[in-house]
Amino acid sequence: MVENQDLYKKAAAEKAVEYVEDGMVLGLGSGTTVYWLLKRLGALVDQGLNIKGIPSSLRTEGWAKEFGIPLTDFSEVEQLDLAIDGADEIDPDFQLTKGGGGSLVREKLVNAHAKQVIIIADQSKMVACLGSFALPVEIVQFAWQRTVDKIEAFGAKSVLRVRDGEVFVSNNGNYILDCAFESIEDPKVLHNELKLLLGVVETGLFIDMTDRVILAGPGGAQVINKNEDDSV
Numbered sequence: 001m002v003e004n005q006d007l008y009k010k011a012a013a014e015k016a017v018e019y020v021e022d023g024m025v026l027g028l029g030s031g032t033t034v035y036w037l038l039k040r041l042g043a044l045v046d047q048g049l050n051i052k053g054i055p056s057s058l059r060t061e062g063w064a065k066e067f068g069i070p071l072t073d074f075s076e077v078e079q080l081d082l083a084i085d086g087a088d089e090i091d092p093d094f095q096l097t098k099g100g101g102g103s104l105v106r107e108k109l110v111n112a113h114a115k116q117v118i119i120i121a122d123q124s125k126m127v128a129c130l131g132s133f134a135l136p137v138e139i140v141q142f143a144w145q146r147t148v149d150k151i152e153a154f155g156a157k158s159v160l161r162v163r164d165g166e167v168f169v170s171n172n173g174n175y176i177l178d179c180a181f182e183s184i185e186d187p188k189v190l191h192n193e194l195k196l197l198l199g200v201v202e203t204g205l206f207i208d209m210t211d212r213v214i215l216a217g218p219g220g221a222q223v224i225n226k227n228e229d230d231s232v
């Protein structure tokens with residue numbers, strides 16, 4: 001299954017490359033699905049494709065450099081032509097849970113400044129309702145215990161993220177809480193409520209940001225557009 005999942009991730013990523021045009025400035029998302037995107041883009045750059053990318057995490061930056069993708073940043077770029085990113089969960093309205101890798105603030109900033117956002121994933125990420133994947137919420141370190149109290153008042157059971165035995169610190173110097181809700185019936189309302197809490201920097205709910213989803217499974221990669229009439 002894991003082997004197949006990897007093949008599906010690769011298939012979704014390679015399909016997304018069809019939307020990349022010469023001269024574009026791209027938002028480079030994060031995660032293992034995006035790894036395949038970067039690998040393919042790197043090969044195309046080698047063959048002469050002229051693109052630049054803004055990476056949404058340090059890991060993506062490292063892979064992009066390894067594959068020879070030219071990078072830029074927001075001091076040079078006002079708007080990205082296209083962002084391509086992964087997701088932890090995708091609902092039928094294209095609302096997403098992201099942040100499994102811990103770079104949700106950069107990912108959201110990159111996607112928010114793109115004309116178009118494509119999400120690439122294996123088919124297991126598509127769900128009827130968000131919530132099986134614990135929602136990552138980035139919070140400031142100071143008084144984090146009190147922010148936990150406020151978040152848990154919304155019905156979540158939260159765990160402070162730990163990596164390699166140490167409390168995980170995001171690339172913005174913050175903590176991440178993984179918040180298990182029974183289900184997230186209204187992602188937009190939950191996001192807005194959590195954002196109002198003092199101590200919350202950002203949530204992993206990506207609301208109304210996605211134009212197109214490319215999902216891959218045993219039948220290959222399927223493109224689903226926000227406007228269904230455009231689906232391929």
Ligand SMILES: O=C(CO)[C@H](O)[C@H](O)COP(=O)(O)O
Nearest residue numbers: 031032033086098099100101
């Ligand atoms: O949001 C993310 C990282 O913060 C990733 O896009 C998400 O975790 C999906 O990762 P993968 O492609 O490895 O399944």
